[in-house]
Amino acid sequence: MSSSAVAPLPIPVAPRLWPGLAFALIGSVAFSGKAIIVKLAYRHGVDAITLLMLRMLFALPLFVGLAWWAGRGKPALTRRDRLTVLGLGFSGYYLASFLDFAGLAYISASLERLILYLNPTLVLLLGLVLLRRPIGARQLIALAVSYAGVLAVFGQELKLQGDHVMLGTALVFGSAVSYAVYLLYSGEEVKRLGALRLTGLATTVACLLCIGQFVLLRPLGSLAAVAPEVLWLSLLNATACTFAPVILVMLGIERLGAALAAQCGLVGPMSTILMGIVILGEPFTPWLAVGTLLVFTGVWLLARWR
Numbered sequence: 001m002s003s004s005a006v007a008p009l010p011i012p013v014a015p016r017l018w019p020g021l022a023f024a025l026i027g028s029v030a031f032s033g034k035a036i037i038v039k040l041a042y043r044h045g046v047d048a049i050t051l052l053m054l055r056m057l058f059a060l061p062l063f064v065g066l067a068w069w070a071g072r073g074k075p076a077l078t079r080r081d082r083l084t085v086l087g088l089g090f091s092g093y094y095l096a097s098f099l100d101f102a103g104l105a106y107i108s109a110s111l112e113r114l115i116l117y118l119n120p121t122l123v124l125l126l127g128l129v130l131l132r133r134p135i136g137a138r139q140l141i142a143l144a145v146s147y148a149g150v151l152a153v154f155g156q157e158l159k160l161q162g163d164h165v166m167l168g169t170a171l172v173f174g175s176a177v178s179y180a181v182y183l184l185y186s187g188e189e190v191k192r193l194g195a196l197r198l199t200g201l202a203t204t205v206a207c208l209l210c211i212g213q214f215v216l217l218r219p220l221g222s223l224a225a226v227a228p229e230v231l232w233l234s235l236l237n238a239t240a241c242t243f244a245p246v247i248l249v250m251l252g253i254e255r256l257g258a259a260l261a262a263q264c265g266l267v268g269p270m271s272t273i274l275m276g277i278v279i280l281g282e283p284f285t286p287w288l289a290v291g292t293l294l295v296f297t298g299v300w301l302l303a304r305w306r
Contacts, residue, residue, distance in 0.1 A: 020255025024264035027248030032272040034241040035109035037233050038101055039280055044227040048101040051234065053214035054226070056097075056207040058238035063207060066246075067200030074197065084189050085198070089205025092182025097206065098213075099175035106168025107161075108282045111153050113272035114295050115172045120302055121146050122180035130184065138305040146298025153291035160283070199246055266296060 041051050077085070104112055121143050127133035135143075158165045182202075189198055252264065269292065276282040 017256065020252050021264065022252075023248045024252030024256060025267050027245040027252060028265050028268040029271045030241050030245040030248065032113060032268040033275065034237055035104060035112050035272055036275045036279055037237045037241060038104045039109055039276075041230050041233045041237075042105055044230050046226060046230045048098065048105060049214055049217055050222065050226065051230065052098055052101045052210050053218075054231065054234035055237045055242065056210040058235050059242050060204065060207040060211070062239070062243040063200045063203040065200075066243075067197060067204055070194055070197035070200055074193070077193075077201075081189070081193065084185075085193075085201045086205055088182050088186050088189065088198070089202035090209065091178050092186065093203050093206030094209040096175045096178040096182070097210070099171045099178060103168045103171030103175065106164045107172065108157060109276040109280060110269075110273045110282060110288060110292075111150075111157050111165075111169065112172050113269045114150055114153055114292060115169065116176050116179075117269050117295055117299060118146055118150065118176055119180050119183065120299055122176055123183050124302065126177075126180055126184050136305070139302060142298045142301035142305060144298070145301060146295050149291040149294025149296075149298060151291075152287050152294065156285055156287035156291075196246075196250060203246075269295070 038051065100112070100116070124133075124135060124139060124143070128135050154165065154169055186198065186202075193201070256264075273284070273288070273292065277284050
């Protein structure tokens with residue numbers, strides 16, 4: 001192989017790092033605000049199916065526009081691409097979102113965010129089960145540390161809140177597994193379509209599925225009973241906590257690279273915990289502090305020992 005083929009990638013200069021850091025950090029915090037908005041909306045008596053539909057209804061034109069913009073001048077989708085996008089949209093954005101919204105009715109925003117932060121560990125485990133990718137001893141240690149942290153927070157919340165925490169935890173863990181499936185199988189399609197085009201298309205599929213689910217399971221007249229606050233919260237969720245973070249994180253990755261942008265994602269769970277305490281009045285306990293530290297440590301070790 002010629003030397004030109006292995007030339008090192010240019011390192012971003014310092015002035016370019018700051019906008020990238022800002023994009024990645026703001027995007028991570030905005031993503032994390034979703035759980036807070038959902039918990040606030042539940043105080044107005046709305047159910048998960050209706051709340052998710054409203055979020056996706058408001059987000060649909062934005063992601064259709066994103067898919068169109070990212071696909072300009074690109075080849076048309078093949079039959080294989082269309083089937084893959086349908087599967088990824090179902091797993092990564094419809095099923096994962098529905099289970100997450102349903103679970104948030106039973107557990108705190110802090111526990112939800114820590115469970116979802118286990119995604120890298122779930123991708124590793126699914127790679128072992130589905131693709132027969134081996135796991136090393138050090139990776140097993142990282143997994144054990146991460147799950148010990150979640151179990152610590154889960155045990156404390158179960159003691160304080162009651163048995164319904166088990167259902168909420170199972171639902172959100174199912175959401176994390178569903179999104180991990182998306183991450184595991186989306187790599188090749190990202191190379192074919194590009195990250196923004198795939199995100200726009202897959203999320204459009206999810207939006208249509210969520211709207212269709214509502215039409216099948218709820219009378220249209222039930223929307224008249226939805227509180228105005230829920231509509232405004234759903235609009236905020238769709239724009240500031242769903243669409244905008246996608247763009248911001250992509251801009252951050254473009255300027256920082258995937259590794260550094262991923263490290264900025266550590267801010268997400270911390271911001272959720274802080275917003276949960278300040279906005280929702282969720283308790284901050286020593287078990288939550290210990291559990292959060294263990295989850296962060298486990299995910300950091302997993303990235304370091306990969």
